[in-house]
Amino acid sequence: MEVGLKKKENMGFEETELRLGLPGNAVSAATEEVVRKRGFSETDTDDETAAVDLMLNLSSKEPTTGADPTDKHNNLRKEKTLLPADPAKPPAKAQVVGWPPVRSFRKNMLAVQKSVGEESEKNRSPNPSFVKVSMDGAPYLRKVDLKMYKSYRELSDSLGNMFSSFTIGNCESQGMKDFMNESKLMDLLNSSDYVPTYEDKDGDWMLVGDVPWEMFVESCKRLRIMKGKEAIGLGLAPRAMAKSKNRS
Amino acid sequence: MNCFPDEVMEHIFDYVTSQRDRNAMSLVCKNWHRLERCNRKSVFIGNCYSISPERVIERFPELKSLALKGKPHFAYFNLFPPGWGGFVYPWIEALAKNKVDLEELRLKRMVVTDECLELLSRSFMNFKCLVLVACEGFTTVGLAAIAANCRFLNELDLQEKEVDDPKGQWLSCFPDSSSLVSLNFACLQGEINLGALESLVARSPNLKSLRLNHTVPLSALQRILRQAPQLVDLGIGSFIHVPNSETYTKLKNTIIKCKSITSLSGFFEVAPHCLSAIYPICMNLTALDLSYARIQSRALIKLLRHCGKLQRLWIMDCIGDTGLGVVASTCKDLQELRVFRSAFIDRNDPLGVSEKGLVEISMGCPKLHSLIYFCQRMTNAALITVARNCPNFMCFRLWIFDPVKPDPDTMQPLDEGFGAIVQSCRQLRQLSLSGQLTDRVFLYIGVYAEQLEMLSIACAGESDKAMLYVLNGCKKLRKLKIRNSPFGDTALLMDIEKYETMRSLWMSSCNVTIGACKALAEKMPRLNVEIFNENEKVDCSVDDGKKVKKLYVYRTLAGRRKDAPEHVWSL
Numbered sequence: 132m133e134v135g136l137k138k139k140e141n142m143g144f145e146e147t148e149l150r151l152g153l154p155g156n157a158v159s160a161a162t163e164e165v166v167r168k169r170g171f172s173e174t175d176t177d178d179e180t181a182a183v184d185l186m187l188n189l190s191s192k193e194p195t196t197g198a199d200p201t202d203k204h205n206n207l208r209k210e211k212t213l214l215p216a217d218p219a220k221p222p223a224k225a226q227v228v229g230w231p232p233v234r235s236f237r238k239n240m241l242a243v244q245k246s247v248g249e250e251s252e253k254n255r256s257p258n259p260s261f262v263k264v265s266m267d268g269a270p271y272l273r274k275v276d277l278k279m280y281k282s283y284r285e286l287s288d289s290l291g292n293m294f295s296s297f298t299i300g301n302c303e304s305q306g307m308k309d310f311m312n313e314s315k316l317m318d319l320l321n322s323s324d325y326v327p328t329y330e331d332k333d334g335d336w337m338l339v340g341d342v343p344w345e346m347f348v349e350s351c352k353r354l355r356i357m358k359g360k361e362a363i364g365l366g367l368a369p370r371a372m373a374k375s376k377n378r379s
Numbered sequence: 380m381n382c383f384p385d386e387v388m389e390h391i392f393d394y395v396t397s398q399r400d401r402n403a404m405s406l407v408c409k410n411w412h413r414l415e416r417c418n419r420k421s422v423f424i425g426n427c428y429s430i431s432p433e434r435v436i437e438r439f440p441e442l443k444s445l446a447l448k449g450k451p452h453f454a455y456f457n458l459f460p461p462g463w464g465g466f467v468y469p470w471i472e473a474l475a476k477n478k479v480d481l482e483e484l485r486l487k488r489m490v491v492t493d494e495c496l497e498l499l500s501r502s503f504m505n506f507k508c509l510v511l512v513a514c515e516g517f518t519t520v521g522l523a524a525i526a527a528n529c530r531f532l533n534e535l536d537l538q539e540k541e542v543d544d545p546k547g548q549w550l551s552c553f554p555d556s557s558s559l560v561s562l563n564f565a566c567l568q569g570e571i572n573l574g575a576l577e578s579l580v581a582r583s584p585n586l587k588s589l590r591l592n593h594t595v596p597l598s599a600l601q602r603i604l605r606q607a608p609q610l611v612d613l614g615i616g617s618f619i620h621v622p623n624s625e626t627y628t629k630l631k632n633t634i635i636k637c638k639s640i641t642s643l644s645g646f647f648e649v650a651p652h653c654l655s656a657i658y659p660i661c662m663n664l665t666a667l668d669l670s671y672a673r674i675q676s677r678a679l680i681k682l683l684r685h686c687g688k689l690q691r692l693w694i695m696d697c698i699g700d701t702g703l704g705v706v707a708s709t710c711k712d713l714q715e716l717r718v719f720r721s722a723f724i725d726r727n728d729p730l731g732v733s734e735k736g737l738v739e740i741s742m743g744c745p746k747l748h749s750l751i752y753f754c755q756r757m758t759n760a761a762l763i764t765v766a767r768n769c770p771n772f773m774c775f776r777l778w779i780f781d782p783v784k785p786d787p788d789t790m791q792p793l794d795e796g797f798g799a800i801v802q803s804c805r806q807l808r809q810l811s812l813s814g815q816l817t818d819r820v821f822l823y824i825g826v827y828a829e830q831l832e833m834l835s836i837a838c839a840g841e842s843d844k845a846m847l848y849v850l851n852g853c854k855k856l857r858k859l860k861i862r863n864s865p866f867g868d869t870a871l872l873m874d875i876e877k878y879e880t881m882r883s884l885w886m887s888s889c890n891v892t893i894g895a896c897k898a899l900a901e902k903m904p905r906l907n908v909e910i911f912n913e914n915e916k917v918d919c920s921v922d923d924g925k926k927v928k929k930l931y932v933y934r935t936l937a938g939r940r941k942d943a944p945e946h947v948w949s950l
Contacts, residue, residue, distance in 0.1 A: 231720055231753055231778045234455040236539040240671055244647065293624055
């Protein structure tokens with residue numbers, strides 16, 4: 132690969148360095164350009180060319196050759212003593228604010244994600260409370276861990292998703308949306324065919340939604356999404372309708 | 380000089396769209412200058428304070444598309460005080476007052492208020508395209524105005540906007556017949572009205588690009604994709620679902636039909652088991668942005684094995700060196716790679732990528748020309764190998780977690796490694812360095828980096844000579860950004876005319892004094908010299924010998940700006 136060395140007059144690096152280094156020198160643009168190329172030519176001596184070329188051709192051997200810049204570039208060292216170099220050390224890591232440079236937008240997005248992630252990890256409780264969920268008419272049952280959810284709404288979201296393909300008639304898209312919307316839960320009992328019920332510790336079949344969530348999780352043994360007609364038979368539906376009238 | 384009549388010249392000029400070429404053309408002769416300016420439809424202003432809106436409007440009477448940048452790039456890292464500036468209102472006001480037939484407005488790092496958006500939406504009948512990248516100051520109220528009043532809107536693209544309010548009604552404000560081609564609200568934090576979104580997608584037959592925010596669940600995504608299988612660019616919001624659920628199965632079946640998707644992004648929440656749903660479209664992908672997706676390396680690797688045509692990959696460093704090895708063997712067409720730090724919040728996490736991953740990429744992907752790489756370590760040998768394997772780099776930005784870390788194998792500075800990069804990559808335009816670096820690397824840069832336009836330096840160099848090598852050598856330098864480096868007044872004042880050839884200079888936590896800044900401002904009236912120091916009010920009586928915390932110098936034809944806040948001292 133061409134290294135692009137332009138062989139100009141062979142001037143010592145020190146001399147060019149003097150021009151660059153001293154403050155207040157009126158250096159014309161043209162001279163500056165020549166100065167740059169002269170600085171370049173410092174590496175143009177035979178040794179330096181070899182070093183520069185070597186850098187591109189070597190692979191793992193490089194560290195050893197690269198480790199000898201001081202030998203090959205004596206001129207550099209010389210000019211260091213000539214000039215008033217600023218010996219400021221690079222700041223310690225602790226002092227550099229905002230490193231590595233991460234955009235604040237990215238930081239905020241990931242911070243939000245992290246808190247959400249941590250929450251969901253906490254939700255994976257050590258004592259899961261799996262209960263069977265059946266829906267009338269569905270070919271098979273499902274199981275859910277009640278401790279994964281924090282509210283009736285989350286539970287109904289999840290159940291809705293699980294059973295959405297089984298619902299016929301009223302409970303396709305619009306119906307499912309209502310099912311998932313807590314505020315419309317009571318309306319659902321009037322409009323659609325399905326009633327969510329559960330069996331509690333005493334073996335009684337109860338309507339979902341009456342007791343506080345935590346109490347429900349403690350007492351629920353299994354869930355059943357009943358068809359409305361059956362619910363009427365159990366005496367649940369009229370009670371539900373009465374309740375919904377009171378609440379709305 | 381002109382053999383052709385004006386109409387012919389204009390017709391030829393129409394083929395030239397690049398801003399740089401246009402600018403060059405306007406300098407050929409007075410006639411070309413006149414023709415070019417009357418013919419130019421699209422103008423890009425890299426620094427909104429470099430010129431006044433009135434001058435732009437006067438020079439380009441046919442202006443239809445304007446792109447403006449406000450704060451410089453360093454503003455991303457909270458180095459700029461709040462309220463610094465970059466207000467777009469004066470521009471919109473001027474454009475409206477002069478009855479410019481504005482069709483497109485692209486803003487980056489500017490302050491855009493709801494008032495601006497409302498004025499914009501009412502003033503330009505043919506307005507089509509609004510792109511706001513990392514802008515602040517507006518809410519969904521402004522967006523609603525845009526949606527409602529811009530009847531011909533075909534592109535609304537919001538990126539990296541931090542603040543939001545949760546009102547989600549703006550989506551309902553789009554007209555009944557929507558001409559939307561591109562809608563990107565991925566960065567908004569608030570809930571949106573899913574029904575309105577689905578309805579909008581259903582009535583936007585031209586929609587090609589849609590990027591959702593993290594509140595859009597997988598179930599809604601499925602419904603949207605069913606309506607819009609013609610999408611080319613998709614940004615997924617949330618990608619979590621109960622495994623083997625019905626919705627998930629539906630999604631899988633819907634995605635298979637989306638054969639046009641070539642660009643995928645988002646994944647703000649993702650469950651690894653859901654990723655298999657997108658395997659069928661991976662082979663068509665040319666761009667993949669997983670930079671917000673917290674996925675473990677194993678799942679990422681499985682996904683990436685399907686992506687043989689990838690040209691652009693943005694990913695987090697949880698992919699690891701092994702994952703990068705898989706990318707290297709799978710994505711032979713890769714041109715742009717960005718590897719972001721994933722665990723910066725938890726500094727104890729030792730995982731990430733190292734020089735090994737980069738070397739493998741360089742061996743497998745010779746077309747690579749653009750790189751952002753956050754890594755825990757880097758060696759000279761690796762950089763030299765990369766330089767040899769990928770001579771086409773135009774953008775090379777590398778950050779090591781410890782900004783002054785030497786080559787861990789040899790304990791040497793990384794001068795030789797970066798020197799090899801600039802020497803081999805003759806087309807290099809953007810360079811960001813890190814690691815332990817002496818003046819020597821700057822000598823290499825000054826000598827070899829002839830095309831360099833943007834240079835970003837942090838904790839590097841030993842003396843003023845380093846900065847001077849760069850200022851002397853890089854003739855095409857436009858933006859120089861320096862922080863925490865030992866450069867002082869000598870370097871700053873050596874070649875002050877150079878700064879008029881550049882867009883801007885930023886120096887923070889260096890050794891520059893107030894006196895030197897004052898001298899610079901005095902000698903160069905066409906430079907604005909601003910110094911600031913967090914939120915402290917400017918104290919003009921302070922001693923000239925005091926060091927400046929933050930210095931921002933930029934060329935301007937508009938004079939000192941009048942909207943600078945109290946804590947910005949315009950010299």
